[in-house]
Amino acid sequence: MKSLSKMLVIVVVLSVLLVSQAVFAQEDVINIGVLQLVEHASLDDAYRGFVDVLKDAGYEDGKNIKIDYQNAQADQSNLVTMSERFVKDKVDLILAIATPAAQAVAAATTDIPILITAVTDPVMARLAESMEKPGTNVSGTTDAGPIDKQLGLLKELFPEVKTLGILFNSSEVNSEVQAKQAEEIALELGWEVRFGTITSVNDIEQVANSMAGKVDAFYAPTDNTIASAMPNLAKVAEEKKIPVICGAPEMISAGGLATIGLDYYKLGRQTGEMAVRVLKGEAVPEEMPIESLTDTDLIVNLDFAKAIGYTFPQEILDKATKIIGE
Ligand code: TRP
Secondary structure, three states: OHHHHHHHHHHHHHHHHHHHHHHHHHHHOEEEEEEEOOOOHHHHHHHHHHHHHHHHOOOOEOOOEEEEEEEOOOOHHHHHHHHHHHHHOOOOEEEEEOHHHHHHHHHHOOOOOEEEEEEOOOOOOOOOOOOOOOOOOEEEEEOOOOHHHHHHHHHHHOOOOOEEEEEEEOOOHHHHHHHHHHHHHHHHOOOEEEEEEEOOHHHHHHHHHHHOOOOOEEEEOOOHHHHHHHHHHHHHHHHHOOOEEEOOHHHHHOOOOEEEEOOHHHHHHHHHHHHHHHHOOOOOHHHOOOEOOOOOEEEEEHHHHHHOOOOOOHHHHHHOOEEEOO
16 A cells, blocks of 8 residues: 555645646747848848847747748738738737738737848838837837948949939838839939839839930839849840849849948848847837848949949049959
């Protein structure tokens, strides 16, 4: 009898230990859902920066965290399904990369902490009440770029420009904001402005072609549709010998002339640092100001320049952070 109850005690103690171990093991792993709109270099870089910082802070995928990375391939219904899956799986934190991805996850949950990156204007996109104090479960980093410096560069390279053609997809709120800002700056510089709006990658050639005789230069902001259409835009621009200034460095490698833009890897790192504070319970998105990046890089593309018969002044080449096509 005595040994039987002893056995019972041992069995009970053992099973309690086992169960609690299992519970702990589950709680130990932090689940992070990542939703990226589409594959393009800026967004890939931001994701890489985010993961690297988490790793530096001791959060390593496959060890104490589990990252569920989803790429929506620029498809709206994918964005919705993937966001809903994260909510159903009760992930602990979500990283959303680019405006449409951020809007999809924010629509799916008002509880799970969301960090965003590469989002031009979180307030206009209705993700946050203000930059200083989001007041929602969404904080992170904006990639609003130095459009004034980008158009200033155009003026420096081509002082004779009189009419600027601004290309963008009118259904991307991030682009709408930038197009408007670019227009204001262009007018201040004494230029005339024409808009070329597209709704899909397929429109770009026709729109650029129809503007070709009427504009002296093109400006393309960080528009997710134009980013995928850069080779098509470059084809027309090179043929008609029109310079293209863009909103982000990667667009230059894909067929633009030059830009002064942000380093998306750094932006992703900054977002990762915010995530670490959330994971440690030191801060909540509601109260975390949305951050931005101030240092910029000058990127020039010699191949594109050659195709339009342009030679960069030496002092620009000396200042360039990255020269494409040497
Ligand atoms: N800023 C864009 C957004 O808010 C995303 C983006 C970042 C982007 N870098 C880019 C788009 C480069 C096109 C090209 O959605």
